[in-house]
Amino acid sequence: MNLELSEEQTAVRQLAEDFVRREIAPYAAEWDRAENVDRSIVKKLGSLGFLGLTVPEEYGGSGGDHLAYCLVTEELGRGDSSVRGIVSVSLGLVAKTIAAWGDERQKRHWLPRLTAGDALGCFGLTEPGTGSDAGNLTTRAVPDGGDYVINGTKMFITNGTWADVVLLFARTNDTPGHRGVSAFLVPTDTPGLTRRTIHGKLGLRGQATAELVLEDVRVPASALMGPEGKGFSIAMSALAKGRMSVAAGCVGIAQAALDAAVRYAGEREQFGRPIAAYQLVQELISDIAVDVDAARLLTWRVADLVDRGREFATAASQAKLFASEAAVRSAGNALQVFGGYGYIDEYPVGKLLRDARVMTLYEGTSQIQKLIIGRALTGVSAF
Numbered sequence: 086m087n088l089e090l091s092e093e094q095t096a097v098r099q100l101a102e103d104f105v106r107r108e109i110a111p112y113a114a115e116w117d118r119a120e121n122v123d124r125s126i127v128k129k130l131g132s133l134g135f136l137g138l139t140v141p142e143e144y145g146g147s148g149g150d151h152l153a154y155c156l157v158t159e160e161l162g163r164g165d166s167s168v169r170g171i172v173s174v175s176l177g178l179v180a181k182t183i184a185a186w187g188d189e190r191q192k193r194h195w196l197p198r199l200t201a202g203d204a205l206g207c208f209g210l211t212e213p214g215t216g217s218d219a220g221n222l223t224t225r226a227v228p229d230g231g232d233y234v235i236n237g238t239k240m241f242i243t244n245g246t247w248a249d250v251v252l253l254f255a256r257t258n259d260t261p262g263h264r265g266v267s268a269f270l271v272p273t274d275t276p277g278l279t280r281r282t283i284h285g286k287l288g289l290r291g292q293a294t295a296e297l298v299l300e301d302v303r304v305p306a307s308a309l310m311g312p313e314g315k316g317f318s319i320a321m322s323a324l325a326k327g328r329m330s331v332a333a334g335c336v337g338i339a340q341a342a343l344d345a346a347v348r349y350a351g352e353r354e355q356f357g358r359p360i361a362a363y364q365l366v367q368e369l370i371s372d373i374a375v376d377v378d379a380a381r382l383l384t385w386r387v388a389d390l391v392d393r394g395r396e397f398a399t400a401a402s403q404a405k406l407f408a409s410e411a412a413v414r415s416a417g418n419a420l421q422v423f424g425g426y427g428y429i430d431e432y433p434v435g436k437l438l439r440d441a442r443v444m445t446l447y448e449g450t451s452q453i454q455k456l457i458i459g460r461a462l463t464g465v466s467a468f
């Protein structure tokens with residue numbers, strides 16, 4: 086793999102860095118306190134092509150390769166993980182999955198709107214009773230005439246209250262486990278679908294996380310995406326690429342922690358010298374720097390494998406596992422450099438730590454990533 090970025094990749098990274106400096110960084114703390122990102126950011130992200138990366142241009146996408154996508158995701162994560170998550174879900178989990186699995190009509194209907202930021206997508210897999218064990222979900226879609234009637238509850242859905250469409254996973258037959266699961270594209274204004282914002286999150290406070298309740302939600306058979314019974318494979322293929330995007334966002338968090346720690350260590354004086362002069366402070370900073378580089382290289386490797394059409398799922402789990410744990414470690418180390426000032430929200434590192442914490446939980450916990458990696462190495466599944 087060539088680690089030199091192309092001109093196009095360098096340009097898109099610069100575009101993202103400038104956008105974050107102008108449109109995100111000045112407001113991130115305010116959005117965090119208000120528990121609400123300014124929704125106008127979605128259209129701005131769309132206008133710059135950040136919601137259409139890797140999606141074919143014929144469907145309104147902005148093209149580009151997966152490394153470019155990771156570079157943008159990293160910069161967004163560096164600025165505000167709440168904004169990064171909007172992109173990772175609407176583009177990474179929904180639009181890219183429609184591009185891969187949708188029929189022509191579904192692609193023509195949803196992709197131009199999603200990539201332009203005129204519509205937002207959410208990914209409805211988790212339920213109150215099934216998180217890691219998603220294959221045992223209980224939401225049901227029952228055929229009725231030419232329609233399906235859907236009943237169930239989805240939990241912790243990112244973009245949930247903002248989204249125009251939910252990529253929803255529901256059971257269409259009684260085959261136990263994941264084989265009975267199908268994927269649907271359900272407009273969120275369909276009668277019977279209600280949404281409740283989940284407040285009080287530790288981090289990602291600006292994000293619209295919601296519980297979705299579906300009571301006799303009637304959709305036409307054309308809402309089915311991909312073959313009936315293939316929903317779990319669709320969800321897993323989406324999450325494999327999604328983990329690359331989470332990993333890239335975590336690199337952004339760790340890089341932000343490094344930037345903040347280096348800056349503060351040079352400014353803060355104790356015992357008559359900048360704390361940067363003390364070896365134990367340098368140790369904290371160098372640990373962050375190594376985590377940033379290692380996480381970034383693991384993430385870029387996934388992008389390279391995807392772009393070359395190679396198998397990437399295990400590498401994506403490795404990148405997500407390492408980068409998410411590294412983001413938590415790095416934000417914690419940065420907070421240590423800040424001392425007591427790190428503990429108050431006038432400074433950025435407390436938010437980095439709160440935002441980082443969920444990265445080891447969602448899109449598969451660290452334990453689940455280890456089981457995926459272990460399965461690939463041993464050939465034995467723990468699930």
Ligand SMILES: Cc1cc2nc3c(=O)[nH]c(=O)nc-3n(C[C@H](O)[C@H](O)[C@H](O)COP(=O)(O)OP(=O)(O)OC[C@H]3O[C@@H](n4cnc5c(N)ncnc54)[C@H](O)[C@@H]3O)c2cc1C
Pocket residue numbers: 174207208209210211214215216217218240241242243244286289294443446447448449450451452453
């Ligand atoms: C802010 C936020 C946003 C989210 N966004 C979305 C979204 O957009 N769409 C969506 O569908 N979901 C979303 N989720 C859900 C997320 O993916 C789940 O929370 C996650 O998969 C874990 O499921 P759970 O919370 O039910 O934990 P559980 O599965 O109950 O796990 C609890 C603990 O048990 C461990 N565990 C479980 N099974 C095993 C095992 N076999 N071996 C070892 N340990 C095990 C886990 O690692 C964990 O430590 C989001 C969650 C949060 C917090």
